[in-house]
Amino acid sequence: MEKSIWFLDQNDMPTHWYNIQADLPVPMPPVLHPGTGKPVTPDDLAPLFPMELIKQEVSTERWIEIPEEVQEIYRTWRPTNLYRARRLEKALDTPAKIFYKYEGTSQAGSHKPNTAVAQAYYNKKEGIKRIATETGAGQWGSALAMGCAFFDIECKVYMVRISYDQKPYRRILMETWGATCVPSPSTETKAGRDMLEKWPDCPGSLGLAISEAVEDALSRDDTHYSLGSVLNHVLLHQTIVGEETRKQMEMADAYPDIIVGCVGGGSNFAGQFLPWIRDKISGKKPDMRIICVEPESCPTITKGAYAYDFGDVAGMTPLLKMYTLGHTFIPPPIHAGGLRYHGMAPIISHLNKLGLVEATAAHQTAIFEAGIKFARTEGIITAPEACHDVKIAIDEAIKCKESGEAKTILIAHSGHGHFDLSSYAKYLSGELTDYSYPEEDVKKAMQDLPKV
Numbered sequence: 001m002e003k004s005i006w007f008l009d010q011n012d013m014p015t016h017w018y019n020i021q022a023d024l025p026v027p028m029p030p031v032l033h034p035g036t037g038k039p040v041t042p043d044d045l046a047p048l049f050p051m052e053l054i055k056q057e058v059s060t061e062r063w064i065e066i067p068e069e070v071q072e073i074y075r076t077w078r079p080t081n082l083y084r085a086r087r088l089e090k091a092l093d094t095p096a097k098i099f100y101k102y103e104g105t106s107q108a109g110s111h112k113p114n115t116a117v118a119q120a121y122y123n124k125k126e127g128i129k130r131i132a133t134e135t136g137a138g139q140w141g142s143a144l145a146m147g148c149a150f151f152d153i154e155c156k157v158y159m160v161r162i163s164y165d166q167k168p169y170r171r172i173l174m175e176t177w178g179a180t181c182v183p184s185p186s187t188e189t190k191a192g193r194d195m196l197e198k199w200p201d202c203p204g205s206l207g208l209a210i211s212e213a214v215e216d217a218l219s220r221d222d223t224h225y226s227l228g229s230v231l232n233h234v235l236l237h238q239t240i241v242g243e244e245t246r247k248q249m250e251m252a253d254a255y256p257d258i259i260v261g262c263v264g265g266g267s268n269f270a271g272q273f274l275p276w277i278r279d280k281i282s283g284k285k286p287d288m289r290i291i292c293v294e295p296e297s298c299p300t301i302t303k304g305a306y307a308y309d310f311g312d313v314a315g316m317t318p319l320l321k322m323y324t325l326g327h328t329f330i331p332p333p334i335h336a337g338g339l340r341y342h343g344m345a346p347i348i349s350h351l352n353k354l355g356l357v358e359a360t361a362a363h364q365t366a367i368f369e370a371g372i373k374f375a376r377t378e379g380i381i382t383a384p385e386a387c388h389d390v391k392i393a394i395d396e397a398i399k400c401k402e403s404g405e406a407k408t409i410l411i412a413h414s415g416h417g418h419f420d421l422s423s424y425a426k427y428l429s430g431e432l433t434d435y436s437y438p439e440e441d442v443k444k445a446m447q448d449l450p451k452v
């Protein structure tokens, strides 16, 4: 019998997150205070985050134990399955072996609960009663709404206006889990009001929604801020995905030659590839390729600058050294809402700069074409974000057909697209168009980078 799924028993679920900071060949550049330009201290971050998360942000301990209360909640949907895409392989007539680790079976439909639950837990432990956050496509907002419901914390979500309008059901999910969700820009914060005054129909951006959520958190003692991607502790929590996959690939007697995943802020893909990249760094698997895929319309790594920048539009966050399209970037309203962020996780940016991970970009019509192929062979309706990885995996599998190589390709499949059907409808009716972010706009935005 040819197996297509590798189940991992709950007894074998990893009990520790993997921290890449222990194994980096060159340490990460420091995070800087936006006012002084000096490295931030834990006290600078304390109004926004619980101290345990601040410690994780800078920790160089290799393994960080997952608290039992978090493991208990993980066990409501984890471990997730590893699949072999045999029907896709057959349809492509490729000798490549295509595996995918599927995070769409969490209650919220994506990888985001892996960190949402952990963040809600650490906030609860510190006595926090309310959390403010932003959301793009609504995946993060719904995951945090669920995490907060499990720990009885109030949750306020600023949702990028264009997604709020495109995806009303995501808002209803958040409300069902007990969160309050408003479109961003909103009239509830200065950052939102300032933008609405300048641009009443502003479609919003993740950078702007972050400004609103940070301002909200700073204005109340009972409230912290929570970010669903980019930061080191978020990537750390996602490593449960790659650690499970390592065990499952071993069960399948396989090892990836290529790992491919989409990057918005970088959390799902890092969660998959960080546990593997240690083999590349140590020299055990020097030829393994790790490919980050981003939209042509938001080409942060492929066209952005590697520089210190703010994480938000209003310039309230600390300065992160990362690939950026400039914090003033307002992305075009493409259908992969979760990939419309101007910056990239500092860890991924650093690893790209060191030549350990590569990046490529894809157009939205091509990624939906790949998503349709995946749906018609494997059955899964893939989130538009994850269709980016499927597209590049298919391209690599076709290259294998041409070269006759039987490479092993691992897709970091971050979630289902059940709430993205209006985007599929647009593709199916031929209404979707492609858009490349112009080089001149990137150059213009670079003029607003903070001077460091």
Ligand SMILES: Cc1ncc(COP(=O)(O)O)c(C=O)c1O
Binding pocket: 110, 111, 136, 137, 138, 139, 140, 228, 229, 230, 262, 263, 264, 265, 266, 267, 268, 269, 337, 338, 339, 383, 385, 386, 414, 415, 416
């Ligand atoms: C399904 C899915 N995949 C990927 C992403 C991109 O985020 P990240 O790069 O942090 O994984 C999102 C963001 O909302 C998402 O919802």
